[in-house]
Amino acid sequence: MTSEGAYTRVCSLGDLPEEGALSVEIGDTPVAVVRSEGQVYAISDICSHAEVNLSEGEVEDGTIECWLHGSCFDLRSGKPLNPPATQAVPTYAVKIDGDDVLVSLDPTNP
Structure with missing residues (x-):
């Protein structure tokens, strides 16, 4: 992983399944990088x-x-869409640069 300003390169687009997730760590923070409906x-x-x-x-x-x-989370907002989860999970800004x-992880990035 390499850093570019406040952004860290976590993988290439080719590493992501068409509808699926890849687990990465940025520092000590576990992050799921997810591709769904053509978006990352x-x-x-x-x-x-349940951690x-x-x-x-x-x-x-x-x-x-x-x-x-079985709780589902909205990938845009991190909000749970059904129980048993009641609290949102953090979402993070993504940029695609080539591949x-x-x-x-900076909350001030759009």
Whole structure:
């Protein structure tokens, strides 16, 4: 991984499945880099309900489902769409530079 300003290169587009997730770490922060419906998102890789990796769940229609208890999270907002999760998970800014996927943990980045 390489840093570019507040963004860190986490993978290439070719590393991401068409509808799926890849688990990466930026420093000590676990991040799920997700491709869904042609868009790339970055979301916390830890479920707010059970503290398991979201990147191991199913990706469909702009959501990721926790494999343990079935809560789905909106990839844009991080908000849970169904129980048992009730708290949102952080989302992060993504930039695509050529084939590189860059993620910023800085909350001030759009």
